[in-house]
Amino acid sequence: MSRTRSAPNRWPCCAASRRPSTRPASSTPESWARERPYERRARRTPRAAGPRSRWSGPLRPRLRRLPRCGGRRRLRPRPRTARHRRPRSPGRGGPGIFDKSLLDRCISCGFCLPACPTYALTGEETSSPRGRITLMRALETGQLPPDDPTLAEESSFCLGCRACETVCPAGVEYGSLLEQWRDHQWSGRNRPWIARILMLIVSRPALLRLQGLVRRHARGGPGGRPGRPAAEPATEPATAPEQPVSLMLGCVERGLYPKVSRAVRELCPEVSVPSGQGCCGALHAHNGDSVTGAAMARALGEKLPGTVLTTAGGCAAHLAHHLGRDRVRELSEYLGEAGYAPAGQVTVDGRRARATLQDSCHLRNGLGVARPPRELITAVADYVELPGADRCCGAAGTYAMLRPEDSRAVLDPKLDDIGRLDVDYVVTVNPGCLRQVQQGLRRRRSRARAIHLAEFLALAERPGRPSGGRPGPGEG
Numbered sequence: 001m002s003r004t005r006s007a008p009n010r011w012p013c014c015a016a017s018r019r020p021s022t023r024p025a026s027s028t029p030e031s032w033a034r035e036r037p038y039e040r041r042a043r044r045t046p047r048a049a050g051p052r053s054r055w056s057g058p059l060r061p062r063l064r065r066l067p068r069c070g071g072r073r074r075l076r077p078r079p080r081t082a083r084h085r086r087p088r089s090p091g092r093g094g095p096g097i098f099d100k101s102l103l104d105r106c107i108s109c110g111f112c113l114p115a116c117p118t119y120a121l122t123g124e125e126t127s128s129p130r131g132r133i134t135l136m137r138a139l140e141t142g143q144l145p146p147d148d149p150t151l152a153e154e155s156s157f158c159l160g161c162r163a164c165e166t167v168c169p170a171g172v173e174y175g176s177l178l179e180q181w182r183d184h185q186w187s188g189r190n191r192p193w194i195a196r197i198l199m200l201i202v203s204r205p206a207l208l209r210l211q212g213l214v215r216r217h218a219r220g221g222p223g224g225r226p227g228r229p230a231a232e233p234a235t236e237p238a239t240a241p242e243q244p245v246s247l248m249l250g251c252v253e254r255g256l257y258p259k260v261s262r263a264v265r266e267l268c269p270e271v272s273v274p275s276g277q278g279c280c281g282a283l284h285a286h287n288g289d290s291v292t293g294a295a296m297a298r299a300l301g302e303k304l305p306g307t308v309l310t311t312a313g314g315c316a317a318h319l320a321h322h323l324g325r326d327r328v329r330e331l332s333e334y335l336g337e338a339g340y341a342p343a344g345q346v347t348v349d350g351r352r353a354r355a356t357l358q359d360s361c362h363l364r365n366g367l368g369v370a371r372p373p374r375e376l377i378t379a380v381a382d383y384v385e386l387p388g389a390d391r392c393c394g395a396a397g398t399y400a401m402l403r404p405e406d407s408r409a410v411l412d413p414k415l416d417d418i419g420r421l422d423v424d425y426v427v428t429v430n431p432g433c434l435r436q437v438q439q440g441l442r443r444r445r446s447r448a449r450a451i452h453l454a455e456f457l458a459l460a461e462r463p464g465r466p467s468g469g470r471p472g473p474g475e476g
Contacts, residue, residue, distance in 0.1 A: 112164035161361035186288030211255035244306035282318035313360025395436035
């Protein structure tokens with residue numbers, strides 16, 4: 001009796017598949033052997049060209065294979081997780097958060113990866129400048145929702161040191177892109193509460209002036225405070241300034257380090273310190289309110305006549321961006337242009353001190369000022385170059401308070417290098433860096449002392465007074 005062949009079966013789970021199964025309903029080992037060559041031949045048939053899959057591109061999720069069913073393997077994406085969300089349809093446009101001309105400059109070459117401190121910590125692409133720009137583009141085009149947790153994490157994890165800008169062949173202005181990103185990501189209640197409190201304090205000039213009354217920072221016009229003779233400078237400037245020079249009192253510096261501004265008056269008696277100064281706005285610009293930050297910079301520029309002299313690298317970069325590079329000078333840059341020559345040297349226990357420098361990220365990467373502070377230190381002490389001095393120390397404005405563990409992870413390798421150098425002083429040119437390095441040296445019980453450049457040079461300007469003995473553990 002001959003066996004009749006049943007009609008091909010279409011399996012219910014393969015209803016949407018491109019090609020139905022050709023196996024008979026009454027399958028036997030013999031029928032499997034007959035059908036297998038035909039199925040293999042059908043799989044080798046090339047597909048017809050069709051529209052590009054919605055899962056193509058850099059945001060394609062990982063796929064896993066399901067068991068063989070009806071002669072065909074089917075693929076489906078893994079379930080969505082916090083760090084890999086299914087992209088939206090490409091037809092939806094983004095909200096126009098970023099400047100498109102800035103965003104399109106990135107060519108994804110990867111030169112920025114070795115320069116990024118957070119990429120060095122994690123090794124993850126999303127924690128690199130290239131990966132973050134990819135996230136910015138996904139946010140701009142609507143492929144990622146604004147509340148995606150990866151966006152919130154990476155916008156906060158970035159230090160904003162701008163080291164990537166110095167190695168980028170396409171000239172990407174990553175600092176501006178980061179400000180635009182945080183303007184959107186940290187708007188309203190999404191801004192960290194610590195940043196909100198600090199921004200509220202520095203927005204009130206009365207509170208900043210109160211710090212000066214308690215901490216006694218420098219004040220008055222050229223030549224010293226009214227009614228008090230100015231300190232006699234050890235050396236006269238090579239050239240007199242063509243326009244008035246106004247010392248900007250930093251928000252953090254005037255409260256925590258008032259000796260810095262007094263040291264500047266000792267080095268540069270021609271500098272005036274106008275009263276009623278407010279904040280320069282850098283704190284706002286770096287914490288999600290760049291519009292207010294720009295307005296505060298312009299308002300401060302109106303209060304400070306002539307050249308604006310700063311002792312903070314971050315403030316210098318912010319003011320130079322809004323007031324113009326010609327109006328803003330950082331202390332080491334100003335002293336170098338004025339032909340400053342120190343009268344003495346810094347000594348420790350009767351010998352010439354050993355000193356190193358930790359760069360300010362925004363001063364070096366944003367304004368390109370790196371040589372002047374090194375030349376000044378070399379003139380008064382034995383300078384030793386710190387390995388990785390151009391890399392961020394982890395302070396990064398409010399970063400050390402918002403992400404203390406990550407901040408210490410960035411600082412720890414630098415503290416190891418300082419210990420191996422066996423230096424007496426670690427000189428900084430930014431109050432945030434000074435605070436960060438001071439706290440790290442105290443935790444390590446290091447004998448090195450963190451000090452601002454202005455105070456360090458003032459030690460050499462006192463020839464009749466010894467610079468001091470060997471610094472104590474973490475003395476600052």
